[in-house]
Amino acid sequence: MINKIFATFVLLILCNPLSLCQEAQIPYGNFERHPLDNMPVLERDKFGNTNPAPVPKRGLEYRRFLSASVKIAVGNASGSGTIVHYDASKNLAYVATCGHLWPEGIMSVEQGKQLKRKCRIITWYHNDQKLDAPKSYDADVIFYSYLTGQDTGLVTFRPDWLPNVFPIGPTDYEYMKGQYAHSCGCDGGSEVAHYDVQFLMLQKFNLDGTNIETLDLVTEKNSPRPGRSGGGLMNDEGFYIGTCWGTQYVDGTGKGFFTPLPVIHKFWSKQKGYSFLLNQKTKPGSAKTLKIIDKMNSGIKFEQEYILLP
Numbered sequence: 001m002i003n004k005i006f007a008t009f010v011l012l013i014l015c016n017p018l019s020l021c022q023e024a025q026i027p028y029g030n031f032e033r034h035p036l037d038n039m040p041v042l043e044r045d046k047f048g049n050t051n052p053a054p055v056p057k058r059g060l061e062y063r064r065f066l067s068a069s070v071k072i073a074v075g076n077a078s079g080s081g082t083i084v085h086y087d088a089s090k091n092l093a094y095v096a097t098c099g100h101l102w103p104e105g106i107m108s109v110e111q112g113k114q115l116k117r118k119c120r121i122i123t124w125y126h127n128d129q130k131l132d133a134p135k136s137y138d139a140d141v142i143f144y145s146y147l148t149g150q151d152t153g154l155v156t157f158r159p160d161w162l163p164n165v166f167p168i169g170p171t172d173y174e175y176m177k178g179q180y181a182h183s184c185g186c187d188g189g190s191e192v193a194h195y196d197v198q199f200l201m202l203q204k205f206n207l208d209g210t211n212i213e214t215l216d217l218v219t220e221k222n223s224p225r226p227g228r229s230g231g232g233l234m235n236d237e238g239f240y241i242g243t244c245w246g247t248q249y250v251d252g253t254g255k256g257f258f259t260p261l262p263v264i265h266k267f268w269s270k271q272k273g274y275s276f277l278l279n280q281k282t283k284p285g286s287a288k289t290l291k292i293i294d295k296m297n298s299g300i301k302f303e304q305e306y307i308l309l310p
Helices: 002-015 060-066 109-115 261-268
Strands: 069-074 077-087 092-097 105-107 118-126 129-147 150-157 180-185 193-206 213-220 232-234 240-247 255-260
Touching: 060 118, 060 180, 060 193, 069 092, 069 129, 077 180, 077 232, 077 240, 092 240, 105 109, 109 129, 118 150, 150 240, 150 255, 150 261, 180 240, 193 255, 213 261, 240 261, 255 261
Parallel strands: none
Antiparallel strands: 069 077, 069 118, 077 092, 092 150, 105 129, 118 129, 129 150, 180 193, 180 232, 193 213, 213 255, 232 240, 240 255
């Protein structure tokens, strides 16, 4: 009986959502930014315990996550991103990323139409197929927010394949303490890789330059290094659940920092014409991930919604 009670107690601890810290445990303020991708490095010197160096993984078992992950080149700099939606009728892929790859501040959809910022998408995969060499695609920057506490953005491009996607998760998604998730990105500007990170806590602090409270997701193990900025955080169910924006130590041995879903939803929902990305009907892990074989060679690109689900 005692063992049963103890086991239940441990299970409750492990399955509880992350506790919300009232104050940030990591200093947010004047921190260095790495020249590769403008990634904030929160602490120059190491204090206390650190984790082992991040271990990149590119095996077949991670291809599901790698295939939706891309590199984003902005001039001589580069970050990362994740394909979160594909519209076959427009042949348009939507890539979630961070905002600090571009000038500080906010660029709304309307401002984006005037500024016409460009970048390049680089991919190593066409779904399950590993390419012989990476391919590059011209891309448009639709909107972004480059504020501490609200670091997120959207880029679109026209692929020449039907890409796998990781739909944006719901705003009430519960981050569980100790839960592992899949962080993908291009550390050091290298080929995209998969990293296992573990949830540590949610932090509450004020949005940059305001008294508005915001949230930050803190992780440990395989923490980001410069180049992973904008890289997606994904779960086993097939949802996109966060955006990489910063690291504690430049070598990835400290904690990692990700923009969580409530912050993404709050900013994206204000961008006219793009809130539909927050309510996608695709069911992750379902039959919609199956490859559609066109035996008639019609050349038609089929949307994921082509496969009907009950």
